[in-house]
Amino acid sequence: MAAAGNRGLALALAGIALLLTATLAAYRPPAPLAANASPDAFSAYRAAAILQDLVGDGIPHPIGSPAGARMREAIVKRLAALGYAPRLQSGFVCRDGVCGNPVNIVATLGGSTDDKDAVMLAAHYDSVPAGPGASDDGAAVAALLEIARILAARPRPLHPIVLLLTDGEEAGLLGATLFVQQHPLSKQVKAAVNLDARGTSGPSLMFETGTANAWLMRLYGSAIARPITNSLYFVVYKGLPNDTDFTVFKAAAYQGFNFAFIGDVGRYHTPLDSAANASPSSIQHQGDNALAALSALANSPTLHSPIAESIFFDGFARALVVWPAAFALPAALLSLGLLLAEAAILLRRGAVTLREIMWGGVGAICMLVVGVALCAGLLVLLIAVGKLPPRDGGSWISQPVPMHVAAAAIALLAAAGASHWLAQRATFWGYWAAAALLGALLSVASAVIIPGASFVPLLGAAAAGLGALPFMVSVIRSRARSRTTDAAAPTALLPALLPALVTFAALFPLLRFLYPALGSLAWPVSTLLLGLGAATLLPLLAAAGDRARRQVIATAALFAVGGALFTLGLPTYSADWPERINLEYWWDPDTGQSHYLARCDSRRLPAALTAAARFDPVPRPRFAGGGSMAFYAPAPKLELAAPELELRAQPDSVSQSTAASPAGSSATRYVLHLRSLRGAPEALVVFPASAQVVDIVLATASGPVRTQLSRLWSGATLLDIVSLPDAGVAFSVDVAGPLPVTVQVFDQSYDFPQGGTLQRARPPYATSSQDGDLTVVHRTVSLYPAADR
Ligand SMILES: [Zn+2]
Numbered sequence: 001m002a003a004a005g006n007r008g009l010a011l012a013l014a015g016i017a018l019l020l021t022a023t024l025a026a027y028r029p030p031a032p033l034a035a036n037a038s039p040d041a042f043s044a045y046r047a048a049a050i051l052q053d054l055v056g057d058g059i060p061h062p063i064g065s066p067a068g069a070r071m072r073e074a075i076v077k078r079l080a081a082l083g084y085a086p087r088l089q090s091g092f093v094c095r096d097g098v099c100g101n102p103v104n105i106v107a108t109l110g111g112s113t114d115d116k117d118a119v120m121l122a123a124h125y126d127s128v129p130a131g132p133g134a135s136d137d138g139a140a141v142a143a144l145l146e147i148a149r150i151l152a153a154r155p156r157p158l159h160p161i162v163l164l165l166t167d168g169e170e171a172g173l174l175g176a177t178l179f180v181q182q183h184p185l186s187k188q189v190k191a192a193v194n195l196d197a198r199g200t201s202g203p204s205l206m207f208e209t210g211t212a213n214a215w216l217m218r219l220y221g222s223a224i225a226r227p228i229t230n231s232l233y234f235v236v237y238k239g240l241p242n243d244t245d246f247t248v249f250k251a252a253a254y255q256g257f258n259f260a261f262i263g264d265v266g267r268y269h270t271p272l273d274s275a276a277n278a279s280p281s282s283i284q285h286q287g288d289n290a291l292a293a294l295s296a297l298a299n300s301p302t303l304h305s306p307i308a309e310s311i312f313f314d315g316f317a318r319a320l321v322v323w324p325a326a327f328a329l330p331a332a333l334l335s336l337g338l339l340l341a342e343a344a345i346l347l348r349r350g351a352v353t354l355r356e357i358m359w360g361g362v363g364a365i366c367m368l369v370v371g372v373a374l375c376a377g378l379l380v381l382l383i384a385v386g387k388l389p390p391r392d393g394g395s396w397i398s399q400p401v402p403m404h405v406a407a408a409a410i411a412l413l414a415a416a417g418a419s420h421w422l423a424q425r426a427t428f429w430g431y432w433a434a435a436a437l438l439g440a441l442l443s444v445a446s447a448v449i450i451p452g453a454s455f456v457p458l459l460g461a462a463a464a465g466l467g468a469l470p471f472m473v474s475v476i477r478s479r480a481r482s483r484t485t486d487a488a489a490p491t492a493l494l495p496a497l498l499p500a501l502v503t504f505a506a507l508f509p510l511l512r513f514l515y516p517a518l519g520s521l522a523w524p525v526s527t528l529l530l531g532l533g534a535a536t537l538l539p540l541l542a543a544a545g546d547r548a549r550r551q552v553i554a555t556a557a558l559f560a561v562g563g564a565l566f567t568l569g570l571p572t573y574s575a576d577w578p579e580r581i582n583l584e585y586w587w588d589p590d591t592g593q594s595h596y597l598a599r600c601d602s603r604r605l606p607a608a609l610t611a612a613a614r615f616d617p618v619p620r621p622r623f624a625g626g627g628s629m630a631f632y633a634p635a636p637k638l639e640l641a642a643p644e645l646e647l648r649a650q651p652d653s654v655s656q657s658t659a660a661s662p663a664g665s666s667a668t669r670y671v672l673h674l675r676s677l678r679g680a681p682e683a684l685v686v687f688p689a690s691a692q693v694v695d696i697v698l699a700t701a702s703g704p705v706r707t708q709l710s711r712l713w714s715g716a717t718l719l720d721i722v723s724l725p726d727a728g729v730a731f732s733v734d735v736a737g738p739l740p741v742t743v744q745v746f747d748q749s750y751d752f753p754q755g756g757t758l759q760r761a762r763p764p765y766a767t768s769s770q771d772g773d774l775t776v777v778h779r780t781v782s783l784y785p786a787a788d789r
Contacts, residue, residue, distance in 0.1 A: 005428075005543030008493050009552075012540050015497070016504045016533075023508035026316040029203040029261070030226060030288070032280035039153065042146055042291050044284035048275075050078070051142035051283075055132045056275045060772070062129045062750070063100055063168035063175075064681050064723025071125055072103060075165055078145050079107050082152050084163070091178050092700035095248075097710030098172030099698060099729070100722035102126075104179055105165040107148070111298070112156040118185065119297040120162040120192040120254070121147060121290060122176070122245055124169030127273075129750035130582075130772030133170075134275040135261075135282070136268060140195035141165060143287040150291065157298035162189055169196075169245050170269075171722040176245035180252040190303035192256040193294045194246040195286055199516060200272075201279040202263025203317070204286040206293075207233035208246055210255030214324060215305035217312050220257065221320035223296035224289055229320070230313035231452035232510060236517050255303065257293050259286055262516045266396055266577035270769045311455050313506070328447035328454045335458060336440040338465035342472055343433045349475050352429035359426040360434025363418040364538060368531045371414035375407050375527035378564055379520055386604055387568055388520055389579075393601035394769075395519035398577035399570040404515065406563025407523040411530035413556035419541035420549045431538035432495055436464035438535060439499070456510070456529075460503035460536060467498030500536040507533050572602065573765040580769040581606070581762055584622075585635060585753050588778045589642045596758055597622060597630035600766075605631050612761035623744055623778065625686060625716030636754070640777050641677035643747040644728070645685065648673050651786045654734055667694050667734040670783050674721065675728025678777070680747035682722050689715030692737035699730040739785040746778040 032044030054071055061067035072088070079086040084107040092101050105125070111118075123140035127133025148163055162185050166175030180186050191210065206229035209216045220227065246258035261282045267273050297303070309325035323331075346352045382388040389395050397403075419431065426434070443457035471492055507529050514529075515522040541549055573579040584597040596613050598605060599622075605615055613633035622630050649671040676683050687693050687709065696719065698705045709717035721729055724747070735741050752759050752773035759773060 003545065005540065006545055006548045008496065009537070009540040009544045009548060011493070012497055012500050012537055015501050019501065019504050019508055022316060023512055026318070027203060027228060027509060027512050029279070029281035029285035032284040040150060042143070042150065042284070042287040044280040044287060047139070047142040047146040047283050047287060048278065048280050050145050051134060051138050051278060052275050054141065055134045055138040058132045058271070058274055060127050060129050060132055060750070061125070062722070063102055063126050063171050068126055068167065072105060072167075075105055075125060075141065075145070079105070079148060079163070082149050084109070084148065084152070089178065089183055091182055091702055092698065092705055093174050093178045093181060094698065094705050094707035095172050095174060095177045097707060097718055098174065098720045098722065099705070099707060100168050100171055100174050101725070102166065102168035102175035102178050102723070104167055104175045104183075106179070106183065106185065107163040108185070109151055109161040109163070110156060111158055111160040113158060115159055116188050117190045117303045118160040118162050118188040119294060119303065120164055120189045121294050122164040122166060122192055122249070123195045124166040124175060124245060126167050126170055126175070128170045128269045128770050128772070130269060130768045130770050131271045131273045132275070133273055134278045135200040135273050136197040137169070137195065138275070139197065139278050139283050140286065143195060143283055143290060146287060147291050147294065157295065158300070159298045159303065160188070161294065161298055166245055168722065173243060173245055173248050174722075176248035180248055186252065189254060191297045192246070192249045192254045193290050193297065194244060194249060194256065194258045195290055196244045196258070196260045197262070198242060198260055198268050199262040199265040200267045200277045201282050202261045202516070203228050204259045204261050204282065204289045205229060205233060205513065206257055206259050206289065207237050208250070208258035210250060211307040212255050212305040214308035214310040214322075216255060216257065217310050217320070217322045219296045219300060220293065221322060223292040224320075225292065226285060226288070226317050227314040227320045228317050230510070231311045231455070235450055235452045240517065255305070256297065259289050261286060262513065265516045266398070270578070270580065270767045272578070272767060309451065311451060313455055314509070325451045328451045328458065329444070332440065332443035332447045332454065332458050332461070335461040335465050336437070336444055339433070339436050339440050339461065342465065342468050343437065345472050345475060346429055346433060351475060352427065352433060356425065356427050356430030357433045359422050360430035360432070360538065361438065363422040363426050363431065364434050364438050364535045367414040367418035367535065367538070368528065370417070371411050371527045371531045372524050374414065375410045375524040378406065378410070379523055382564070382567060385568070386602065387572055389572070389601045390603055391520065394580055395521070396577070397572050398574040399567070400515060402563040402566035402570070403523055404526070406560050406567070407526045408530055409556045409559035409563060411527045411534050413553060413560055414531060415534035415537055416541055416549055416552040416556055419538050420553060423542045423549070426542060428492070428539045428543040431542050432464070435535040435538050436461060436499065439464065439532070442532070456503070456506045457532070459506050460499050460532070463502035464495060464499035464536070468495035471495055496536070496539045500533070500540070503533045503536050571765065575764050578765050578767040581766040582768050582771070582773060583752055583758055583762065584630065584774040584776055585638070586776045586778055587638055587640050590780050592637070594635045594637045596633040596635045598633070599628060599630045603629075606763045606766065608761045608763050609758070612758050623686060623746070625688060625712055625714040627713045638753055640775070642777050642779050643680070643683055643745050644673070644675045644677060645743070645745045645779070645781045646673045647671070647783070648730060651783070653786070665736065667736040668739060668785065669732055669734045671730070671732045673728055673730045674745065676724055676747040678747070678749070679726060680749040680777070681724055682720070683724050683745070683747040684721070685719045686744040687717045687733075687735070688742065690737045691717075691735045691741040691743070693717050693733055694736050695734040697732050735783070740782045742780055742782045744778065745781055746776050748774045748776045751775055
């Protein structure tokens with residue numbers, strides 16, 4: 001019997017290996033089309049030539065920058081050359097405490113009827129201050145221009161098409177906010193296709209749709225040649241700190257699709273997001289998807305479909321499976337019912353005892369708990385010894401494959417260990433019933449809590465229930481009450497093999513993108529997910545011979561330990577996958593203090609930096625009440641001009657009746673003017689938590705703009721102005737807290753003084769990121785009550 005059991009286990013493991021290979025082969029972007037490809041097709045190489053022209057100089061082009069203005073001009077020229085009449089839209093907007101003056105580019109293509117409902121293709125042309133943003137989002141801009149060329153040559157679609165190139169996305173979705181709030185076309189647009197990236201390679205994933213999701217997914221399924229999507233992506237994305245313009249479009253009730261690629265996330269928002277590092281294959285996939293999705297929307301008879309949630313996933317990037325979210329719970333309950341009935345048959349016919357099923361449950365749960373604990377423990381250990389960055393920064397490393405292997409091996413080790421421990425007590429059918437019922441319960445729970453994730457356990461539970469049917473029939477037909485545990489019989493093999501293969505087929509595509517999405521958290525999560533898959537192997541492991549189980553345990557342990565040892569031995573960062581280290585110069589004329597600040601993902605200062613300046617060994621917050629930590633070193637005083645926060649009128653008492661403050665309570669209104677005297681492009685005002693800011697209104701050329709401040713962990717609130725005009729900005733702020741209020745004001749420029757001596761000490765395996773290296777001038781200003789007169 002053991003030999004037959006071994007065959008079953010070997011068959012399952014071989015099938016799983018095959019599924020893994022198929023997954024790795026399927027989830028890749030397509031080959032890029034050459035520049036001389038058919039003019040009606042999207043060619044990545046034509047787009048790459050545009051990209052090279054736009055960002056080949058490697059100069060970052062954040063909102064308000066001269067490079068941004070040059071890029072805008074180049075885009076407008078290209079659109080005009082294609083026969084469009086591009087227009088600029090600019091205006092002062094605020095979103096979540098970030099304010100600025102983005103300049104959007106808008107072009108339109110008329111529809112074939114006089115229907116006014118429009119569809120939109122959107123990408124952002126600004127970059128972060130640290131890098132040229134070739135993939136994020138220059139590649140999408142280039143793709144949009146290639147698509148604009150194709151559309152101009154095609155027959156007009158049913159609905160007009162709006163091409164929108166937003167500015168200030170990186171600063172806080174400012175351009176999209178401006179479009180939705182102020183552009184006349186924004187009312188006409190009913191659906192948008194948004195293109196973005198959080199990395200420089202990999203396939204284009206569709207990870208977010210509008211609320212009429214059932215209609216959209218049918219459209220997507222029929223339009224997209226290489227669908228890579230599932231309803232779990234959005235669940236994961238919502239848990240990440242990242243945002244895209246689509247958030248603004250969705251809030252404006254637009255339908256549509258959000259696409260991004262996320263490979264090589266180590267280069268994201270760094271100088272390495274360059275034209276040379278952009279992947280033509282990713283551009284091809286993103287361009288194909290955008291053109292197909294946009295065309296499908298533009299030719300859809302209606303753009304008004306009811307809100308309806310669906311559950312969906314692709315099969316090896318070849319086909320799309322969709323069902324209504326309302327089916328999830330009934331289907332899960334049906335699977336649970338079927339499995340309970342089958343368990344009852346097994347119990348009645350004496351194939352299994354209740355005790356065996358209970359031991360099976362104990363084994364399955366122990367295996368999951370032990371697996372996740374082992375992987376999480378390994379993670380904590382590697383962070384403690386400095387081989388992995390802490391969780392709160394970018395937690396990716398240059399060589400993640402050994403940890404991928406370790407996380408998978410730990411799941412198998414836990415399963416094999418549990419099956420070995422309880423093989424006699426739980427038996428084949430005890431484990432089968434326990435694992436299948438556990439999966440069914442999980443599918444019921446997920447259908448209620450996170451329907452988007454319910455398809456994985458549902459598929460596994462349904463496969464177990466259906467796969468066991470032939471065996472159940474044979475058990476009912478056989479008169480004799482016998483303990484049929486021959487796992488080699490085809491009828492007994494199917495109930496174990498089918499759920500295993502189906503579960504792993506559903507899991508692998510999710511696991512494929514888990515690490516680029518989540519960083520090191522992906523490893524314990526992978527162990528948990530693979531544990532759910534490995535639970536389906538428990539019956540086969542129990543039916544296998546003692547020796548086979550020991551072999552599996554030894555092999556899995558070897559790979560787990562090997563993966564951990566390799567991770568210990570390999571460098572955490574490389575020039576190609578660098579650590580993020582930002583250097584800042586801070587000058588405070590009020591205190592006369594000047595410092596260099598170093599912010600490191602690893603929370604450890606490289607020796608080269610400690611040799612270059614006298615850094616304190618313990619990091620401190622960058623400013624009072626701020627969350628991010630930096631190492632401080634003394635720096636020379638540069639006497640840079642300090643930002644100005646001027647009182648423009650006597651403080652006034654105002655009565656408040658906002659939601660934040662009950663009617664009738666009073667606040668003090670300050671009318672202030674903020675200006676950078678050294679022409680810095682960004683200025684920030686930090687109000688302490690005690691100030692209780694109840695209202696803030698900016699005075700702009702187009703009228704007053706009210707905003708909500710962003711709240712820091714300390715309770716302090718923050719006003720952040722990007723693309724700060726030389727003349728500064730005026731605003732009024734109502735504070736309800738005790739006076740005086742002491743605010744911090746600082747302006748920042750995206751440069752580093754002193755000829756960059758410290759910059760040159762930054763090791764080759766490190767890079768600046770996001771806002772990049774900064775020069776900051778910091779002040780403290782007290783706002784007093786009105787003088788008695
Ligand atoms: Zn972006």
